[in-house]
Amino acid sequence: MSDQTLRFAQLSDAGAALLTPTQQDSCTLVIFGGAGDLTRRKLMPALYNLLREGALDERFAVIGLSRREQDGDGYRELLKQALAEHTREPLQEPEWVVFAERIHYLSANFEDPEGYRALRDRLEQLEAAGGSANRLFYLATPPSAAPIILHRLQEAGLINTSGSSSPWSRVIMEKPYGRDLDSAQELNRIVGEVLGEDQVYRIDHYLGKETVQNILVARFGNTIFEPLWNRKYVDHIQITAAEAIGVEGRGRFYDQTGVIRDMVQSHLLQVLSLCTMEAPLSFAADDIRDKRVEVLRSLRQITGSQVFEDVIFGQYRGYRDEANVAADSRTPTYTAMKCFIDNWRWQGVPFFLRVGKQLRARMTEVSVVFRPVPLCLFGRDEVCQQLESNVLTIRIQPDEGIDLKIVSKRPGDSLDVRSVVMDFSYSETFKRPIKEAYERLLLDAIRGDATLFARRDEVEHAWRFVSPILKAWEDAQRIGPLFYAEGSDGPMEAERLMRRYDRRWREIG
Ligand code: BG6
Secondary structure (H helix, E strand, C coil), rough: CHHHHHHHHHHHHHHHCCCCHHHCCEEEEEEEEECHHHHHHHHHHHHHHHHCCCCCCCCCCCEEEEECCHHHHHHHHHHHHHHHHHHCCCCCHHHHHHHHHEEEEEEECCCCHHHHHHHHHHHHHHCCCCCCCEEEECCCCHHHHHHHHHHHHCCCCCCCCCCCCCCEEEEEEECCCCCHHHHHHHHHHHHHCCCCHHHECCCCCCCCCHHHHHHHHHHCCCCCHHHHHCCEEEEEEEEEEECCCCCCCHHHHHHHHHHHHHHHHHHHHHHHHHCCCCCCCCCCCHHHHHHHHHHHEECCCCCCCCHHHHEEEEHHHHHHHCCCCCCCCCCCEEECCCCCCCCCCCCCEEEEEECCCCCCCCCEEEEECCCCCCCCCCCHHHHHHHEEECCCEEEEECCCCEEEEEEECCCCCCCCCEEEEEEHHHHHHCCCCCCCCCHHHHHHHHHHCCCCCCCCHHHHHHHHHHHHHHHHHHHCCCCEEECCCECCCCCHHHHHHHHCCCCCCCCCC
């Protein structure tokens, strides 16, 4: 083994050691909304995989809490079925048996103090039996339930507020974090009455995706990109999050929410921040979050009539027929927009964001489109017309990877050129499955690493950007959404938006 390989092997061993849980890294996880969709589809499969990999120790336990009347066995059966359907690795009976022993259930109403007394008794029983005294509360509930749950937890003495001293208490909160800037600020105020900021983990599952984390590694782990990553060399950046599915039975929630609250305020703006932020002082949570916030603060607001110039609101044709969606709903299921970041690095560079449901294919990616070369040296017009701009594409999902479009000489006696693509694929290179975002995020919250969670000011600045857009749309009741066919690329107007600026969207799919 060469020196270099040896060092790498030692590093991998050290990496594995990080996964070995310590006393401080164990906890009892209490999930409010314990029988809900998120718990069944995402949280429990993530915990099952973490347990299989040895990232959770024998003190770890989970208590699901919901209104549903059922006993522990009924709850475990419900979860077993959910795991069989949703876990990324097939469910194995022996591993399920070990996992099931850690799962407990409490039927309780979130408002009723009695339920919190029962929860305290259950937590104390588990601790007396050797369980962890650290407590992680996961609010997998609608955001409106958060204030009452937090106050009841506090009244019941279930939250340790004495800073970082052991045993710790932390709370994970799901999005959408508020409905607009005012409600997000109000929620932050209430949360701040009960918890220190270092106890709050506001989840945005995009930050837990491997490929989203790789944006920073690609930018700051390589020398060749960063010098070009600015207004001098970048023509524009486009970010697409296309889904091939519709609202999937979440009509009631979605019709009140819409694509801008559901996807832009959180996921897209986080991806945009990672792509455009300055280099952080270090990879510590607050150093990275400070830089993400700077981007959000520099986003130029789109207000009033400008909204209808630069933002497209679309709706897929079958949306109004979905269960629990109003027959005359204006809720957008698609949006495309052009925005600017007013800072030294990005002044004048347009950013195009596009996101929607029921589109041609599932595809989330970031494309950095570079400026054309200043002069074509290859003589003939037909050759010069083949000169395309370089494009660096970070493929977030599916088919995770990075590709770079470059111009190359076509083999032959004459000088002919063509664009070719250099491609790095995660699955081919690493040959192991990509973990679900929730696995990483749950583990980080247990370990106390908040890097991949949104800080209070981040959430508020993101709302500051989207709220005027939402207001303009909600005030303009006479304007309907632009309809688009299911399985299409979205409304034609999104193409026109790009053409107006002499650019083109990348193909979806
Ligand atoms: C969720 C949204 O946050 O993200 C959903 O509420 C959306 O509407 C989902 O479908 C997309 O996540 P992913 O990981 O499938 O891209």
